[in-house]
Amino acid sequence: MLKTIINNFHLEKLIWIIKTKLKYMILIGIIFGALAGGVAFITRSDLYAATISFYVYSNPDYINDNGINLSTGEINQASALLNSYSQILKSDGFLKSVIEEAELNPMYYSVPRLRSYISTQAVGGTAVFKVTVRDPDPYMAMTIANTIGALAPEKIVSIVKSGGIEILDEAVLPTTPYKSTSISMMIALGVAAGGVLSALFFIYKGLMNTTDRRTYEVEDMFNIPILGMVPLIRDKKENGEPNVLLDENSEFILREAYNDIRTNLLFLGKGERCPVFAITGADYDEGKTTNSINVARSFALMGKKTLLVDADLRNGNIAEEFGMEAGQGLSEYLAGICSEVVIHENIAENLDFISTGAFPPNPTDLLISEKWKELISDKKEDYDYIIIDTPSIGVVADGVEVVNVATAFVVVIREAVTRFEREELIIRRLEAVDANICGFIYNGISVMSEDYNHKEYINGGEYGKRSNSRV
Template sequence: MELADYLRILRRRWRLIVTTVLLVVVAAALITWRTTPQYQSSTQLFISTSASSSAEAYQGNLFSSQRLASYADLATGTELATRVVSTTGSELSPGDLAAKVTAQASPDTVLLTISVTDPDPEVAQQLTQAYGDELVALVAELETPPGQNKPVLKGTIVDAASLPGGPVSPNVLRNLALATILGLLLGVGLAVVRELLDTSTKSADDVTSTLEAPILGTFAFDPEVGKRPLLTDLSSHEPRAEAYRVLRTNLSFVDIDAESKAIVITSSLPGEGKSTTSVNIALALHAAGERTLLIDGDLRRPQAAALLNLDPSIGLTTALVGKVTVSDVILTHASGLHVLASGTVPPNPAELLQSQAMAGILAELRAAYDVIVIDAPPLLPVTDAALIASQVDGAVLVVRHGRTTREQLAGARERLAAVGANTLGAVFNMVPRKGRGNYGSGYGYGYGYGYAPDEVPVAEPESQKA
């Protein structure tokens, strides 16, 4: 992955990253708040030898610095802790008290610093002072040669134990800063993992590379689709109307020399907006003066006629079984668009769609219309759409942003290729308006170019999923 890919992930998954940071910071704050404050008191000892000359003083300093590490170890041991417990009357065991003590020898010096940590600042000071006193006594005891009463080394307290002015732990600022850094790292990591695991189509590149066909139109998510699904319900300057005009223009360049075009509108799975797209592109073509016929070719769950408020009971299936001629069952919408409804739902739609009767009807209709738009079932659940597409100029796939996966799209393309049908292109549907420039190039001017003000969608209307 390149830097641009990571930046794209950050823009796309920033909510996940911010949420992760907040959760980690809140967890750190709770842990910090529940942690008992610890106070630390320190004392400093000077370990020296008695010398009568500068040469003896130099040798004594070397000797003292060599012994300093040993006394630092003794200061944290149980022997000195036992003496301190006895002196102070502390209720702690020598082992517990030793765990509270740190001793550090300053490099290239004869200074030894002893620190004791305790929840009570006064107790910490008392124990630290006792440690200093007892270590002075222990040094004198250990450094006095047998038979003599003067130690070779002596310890002197140069800094008495201080009363802590504030707790040394927990360090609120440090904990929150570390939590923020950890949250950022964790959030970015989760965002990258989720991006790698997420195979849904979120960019034009995802669609074109998987489908191996261009994007013919892009439609932003519009909460008004449920209330005004048809192109005839919109004023001409609205962005959705402009998007259909763009799609109509792009379709005109498909098989440009053909006198009559027949195009299947389908999708990978239900709920991606194929029926709404089929109806509206037919209305857009009719408005441009094309002799247009909309066929509701979904013989399982027909919806096109219902969107246009037409009776779907008599239509394609009625003509296929030979009860009437196809011209007798063509309906006319209020806009003037000719519509061939699905008719009664049959028990064997796939057999009807690949029959000679279907081929004859398509040939008859091609001679009568400039453009035929067929609303077909989804490709993956059933074979109907592939069967119809193999008999016409090709199929246009409606791809729903953030829902259709690349695997589903590839499966749909393979279904079409298996029957020798052409994949003419895709319609990228329900693209979020906000930040749509982040989803890759290839949208064209698409949806969103107009004079109507943009609105942030708050809910997804069910009718847009048709």
Template sequence: MNEIATLVTVVTRRWITVLVCALLGLACAIGYAGIRPQEYQSSVTLTVSTTNADGGGNAYQASMAANQRVRTYAAMVAQSDVFNRVAADSEGQLKIGQLRGAVRAMAQADTSLIRITAMDEDPDTAEEMVSLTSIALTDLVAEVETPAGSDVPTAYLYMVGQPSTTDSPVGLKAWEIVALGLFIGLVLGLIAAVIREYYDRTLRTVDDAVDITGAGVLGKIMVAKEIPEPGHQVKTGEANAEAFRHLRTNLAFVAVDHTPRVLLFTSSVPNEGKSFISLNVAAVLAEAGNKVVLVDADLRAGQANASFGTAAHVGLTNVLAGSVEVDDVLQTLNAGVDLLPAGSPPPNPSELLGSQAMSRVLAALKEQYDYVIVDSPPSLPVTDALILAPQVDAVALVARLGLVQTTQLQQSMELLEKTGSQIAGIIVNGLKASKSEGYGYGYGYDSQAEAMVTTAPQKEHSLAQQARNAVHDEAVVRRHRAVATRAQENEVRQTPPVAEFWEAPASAEDLGESFDYPSIDHTIDSGADEPEDGHHARW
């Protein structure tokens, strides 16, 4: 059963390969069925006999001698002497080349019988070939088996009955050829699919990502059906908006006693969507009332500033070089997120990111903001992310399905673990909308999450219902932040506890009137880090 389930999975995943091979087999079969000649078959049976002047034991010996001669005589049909005689007897109507391709002779095992067959598009021509060939072979055997000085051959051939010709063309019918071609195409498609699956190391499922990394799943981001226009406002019920709020909630469970506030987002290879995810995480954290700064630490090819449409001439590189202060290059965005752009690409990005100046910048930002989101380069092509990892509270590794190789993901996780940094978990990007994956286009239940989310999606939520959904998510974050602060500083933050922050109204109407639900103004697109064709993730 496991083998069948595996085969079904392979076919489902590689159905295009199977379909292409099946269609090729079908096309070839249809083509062959249309051009193949319709041939008729004619046949005749000859028997070998030897002279037997004596009786008794000599009769048995004569039969054995006849059986031994059968294979020799059958092989003589293909000789030029036989076909030359046939061509001469037909008065030039039958050519030697035509005879070689149409006439066959076969000795029947353990008998003294030879069967001669001929195939041709004309049944009369096939019958003529068989008749003339049997006559020519009979005459040739008689000449060979006649001893010198004698007129009586020691062995001879004679026909058993008259030549018989089929009334209809022989061979497979057209529909049989088409069915056979389709079957062969499907078999070859399955073989090709299994071979491709065996040698393909592309990450395909969330379970594979968990098995490879051994880390928990912080979030699952759906792939967008199309690239939204810049400035697209995400509705509350859209899949990725809820997925990022779910991710925000999961960040609170990374370390209950010490909620990470400086988060590094990286990936194994380029184009896995780490910049897109870091932008969205910064926005949902700001949506919950946090003060957030996004640091574009991809000094080689910064993307966050381009996605926001902000200038990138001055930024982190200038701060690390000591030419400007952090406050001089911070840019405030309309989503309540401050941006520290990468600035001009330096000649020594790894040295700058590993300097004491970088540590001081992160420490200063941590004092000023509730959350510091660091967007770093991929971890395999360059060492920048590995240099930054020990300087942050936790690292989130982005893995895009259908792009990153399993070996690359494993190697990336091993390198991050060697830095000694805390691995918050993995964020799987590029999922297709599916009920089995938890979050779809609408609400669902994610079995890997501890948080409960609402079911029964609605196209239009009332303000009261929206408030209930948001308060649960916001309350979890605030509660764990308060616990972590009490444990470290032994004092209560100025932000009031959930029970004081939210007083339950007497009715749903009061709830709808008293809560101003925040919204996100950004583009949801789980695409690559580098924008293409001018489509950017805007907030």
């Protein structure tokens, strides 16, 4: 998993994932926000605060003497007692007394809970300190605070043995909450949490999705060139299928795509008089057979005498694409059933074709036979180019056996279909038998893709119109 994420990690892809999934992230964020707001509304609670004020004396005799003027030193001495008094008010013994005196329900008002409800605060520079009680019930907050006021003077003096306190202001019934559950804050947090969690989920899923999406993803993984990009054709034939087979009347962008591929292959023939190119792929539905036909037709349209061989002895269907019965073909010849291979001549100008024939039970054995090697060697004397449609190497091993006759392999990958790990599998299989992999055909690229290099020719364009007769 980690290897997949690392190989698939690109800033551009992260931006693309977020961009394409943004509406879902927003929707999920809204749903989370609504849920959080609903929960907050149902479980919302208010907290009320009641405060009682005390005055501390350094000498207990001062409590009943109204004529005493306290000096600064005496105030400081009284202030020094505040911390001790605060600790006493939160002690277990004192809080038990408060629970008993106020007749609080001990099942709810335990000592630890009551302690958490109480806070003390000294007023700086004075001998005054305040005790605040916070409770969801405003009446209970006031009752507890005043109970503390009733018990504190005697309890504190009996324990500390010095100083004294008296109530300065009793607690009153609070009428407004000290703190309320913020529904708007919960909604905001829900929206943020939903957005972030959905973004992380979509990024993870996106980085785990190994289908080819951009050409740079292929180029980053393999030191193998892309020979050409075949656009996704949407125009339909009368039977409702896309018109993807190349001919003189094909769309300009389709003809130009195979012109690019053919031009690159012209330089990769190793100087052979008749190069043999094996077209393969990882899996079905990548366009391997269609590209085999179109590459062969592209050479034929150039005026090169070309032989197309359907060597997919398990699933070959080129004869069907040409609208003919397969009849006897390659398998019958290699199996010795017929002495001469059946060649369908001139299925298009300069293009001949050998079908699979019947599907044999031992296709691998037939493709490693001397008879197969001799057939291709003999036909190289009669043709300028030979194109072999092989089985999908990611599915069966038969395609690898074609290495014994192929000048080079061309690997077909399809945008949004082929996966990185499947590409890597077939590349490793071909490298293991020292096959020459001359390049990829990047099939099914959207004409709106940033990587598509013939955008100006879509629907012919001005250049396409002027070059309508160009092959």
